[in-house]
Amino acid sequence: MKHKYSRLLLLILLFLPIALWAQEKAYPKNGEGIELFLKRFNRTGSYYQKEFIRLNKSKLGKNNMLITGVKYTIPPLKENEQPVKSEPASKRRKGYEPLFGKNLASYNVESNELKGACFYLVSGHGGPDPGAIGKMGNHELHEDEYAYDIILRIARNLMIRGAKVHIIIQDSKDGIRNDMYLKNSKRETCMGKAIPLNQVSRLKQRCAKINQLNKTDKETYKRALFIHVDSRSRSKQTDVYFYNTGSKASRKLTNTMKSVFQRKYAHHQPGRGFRGTVSKRDLYVLRNTTPVAAFIELGNIQNKYDQQRIVLSNNRQALANWISEAFVIDYKNYKK
Incomplete structure (x- = not known):
C-alpha cells in the first residue's frame, strides 16, 4: 500500500x-x-x-x-506552446558603437527582424546652435541635447534588431545619459564635419550627408528620422506629433508611429488619450532628403508637463522604444 x-x-x-x-x-x-x-x-x-x-x-x-x-x-509559456530555440549567446553577432558611451558601446544583435533595413537618424540643431531652451528651476534644458540622447537610444534599439544605422549628428563625448539635466556642449558634428551656425547651411549639410550615404547603401528599405523639441508658450501642453512629406510611404510611417503611441498611452495612461497629430509639412529637411522621411516634435520644452517627457531618462527610453517599435511594424508591412 x-x-x-x-x-x-x-x-x-x-x-x-x-x-x-x-x-x-x-x-x-x-x-x-x-x-x-x-x-x-x-x-x-x-x-x-x-x-x-x-x-x-x-x-x-x-x-x-x-x-x-x-x-x-518571466510568465510561463501557454499550455501546449513550445519554446522557440534561440541562438546561444556565444553565437550572437556582437556590435560596438562608441557613440553610445562607455557602458553601452557594446551590444548583442538579439534578432534579425530589421535585417535589410537602413536608417538615417538626425537630432535637431547641435554644434553652435542649441535649439530651443527651456527652464526647469535653475536648470536650462537645451533641445539639441535631449533630441540627441533619444536619437542614440533609438539607434541602439534598431541595431540590436539587426538594422544598419547612420547617426548623422554626433558627439564624441556624450553617450546615452540618464541624468535629468543634460549639460550643453558645442561638440556636435555632422559625422565629423563642423556644423554651420547659419540655419540653411546647417540643414543643407545634413541632407547632403544623408543623400550621399543613400547612394551607396544597398538596402531597399531606407528611412530618415528627424527629432526636435518644440518651443511654445509655457501654458501650451502638447503630445508628440509627427510630420511627413505627403508621400504614401511617409504618411504610412507617421501614421504607424501615431498608432503605436495611441496604444501605449491607452495601456500606460488609460483614460488620458493621446492627442498627438500627423500632418504633411513642407519642411526643408523633408523636402530635400532622398529616403522616405519622418519628422517628430517631442513636445513643448517650455511646458512643465511636457518637460517630464524629456528630462526623465525612463521617459526618454520609452519614447525611443515606441518609435523603434513603429519602425519594426513599418518594415514588416513593407516586406509583405
Missing part, C-alpha cells in the same frame, strides 16, 4: 505544470522595456505583457518601466 501511494504521488508531481516547480527569472538589460525583455525569452504579444505586469507589479517603475538591477519573473 505504501508503494502504491508513492507511485501515485510521483505521477501527480510529474504532471504538475512546470510553473509550480520553479518560475523563470531574469534581470533586464540596460534600455530594455517589457516587450524587448520578454522577446528574449520568446514571449511575444499582449498576453505575455499583461501576465508579466501582473506577476511583477510591485517591482515596476513609473508607467511600468523596468528597473535595472531588479530580477523579474
Whole structure:
C-alpha cells in the first residue's frame, strides 16, 4: 500500500505544470522595456505583457518601466506552446558603437527582424546652435541635447534588431545619459564635419550627408528620422506629433508611429488619450532628403508637463522604444 501511494504521488508531481516547480527569472538589460525583455525569452504579444505586469507589479517603475538591477519573473509559456530555440549567446553577432558611451558601446544583435533595413537618424540643431531652451528651476534644458540622447537610444534599439544605422549628428563625448539635466556642449558634428551656425547651411549639410550615404547603401528599405523639441508658450501642453512629406510611404510611417503611441498611452495612461497629430509639412529637411522621411516634435520644452517627457531618462527610453517599435511594424508591412 505504501508503494502504491508513492507511485501515485510521483505521477501527480510529474504532471504538475512546470510553473509550480520553479518560475523563470531574469534581470533586464540596460534600455530594455517589457516587450524587448520578454522577446528574449520568446514571449511575444499582449498576453505575455499583461501576465508579466501582473506577476511583477510591485517591482515596476513609473508607467511600468523596468528597473535595472531588479530580477523579474518571466510568465510561463501557454499550455501546449513550445519554446522557440534561440541562438546561444556565444553565437550572437556582437556590435560596438562608441557613440553610445562607455557602458553601452557594446551590444548583442538579439534578432534579425530589421535585417535589410537602413536608417538615417538626425537630432535637431547641435554644434553652435542649441535649439530651443527651456527652464526647469535653475536648470536650462537645451533641445539639441535631449533630441540627441533619444536619437542614440533609438539607434541602439534598431541595431540590436539587426538594422544598419547612420547617426548623422554626433558627439564624441556624450553617450546615452540618464541624468535629468543634460549639460550643453558645442561638440556636435555632422559625422565629423563642423556644423554651420547659419540655419540653411546647417540643414543643407545634413541632407547632403544623408543623400550621399543613400547612394551607396544597398538596402531597399531606407528611412530618415528627424527629432526636435518644440518651443511654445509655457501654458501650451502638447503630445508628440509627427510630420511627413505627403508621400504614401511617409504618411504610412507617421501614421504607424501615431498608432503605436495611441496604444501605449491607452495601456500606460488609460483614460488620458493621446492627442498627438500627423500632418504633411513642407519642411526643408523633408523636402530635400532622398529616403522616405519622418519628422517628430517631442513636445513643448517650455511646458512643465511636457518637460517630464524629456528630462526623465525612463521617459526618454520609452519614447525611443515606441518609435523603434513603429519602425519594426513599418518594415514588416513593407516586406509583405
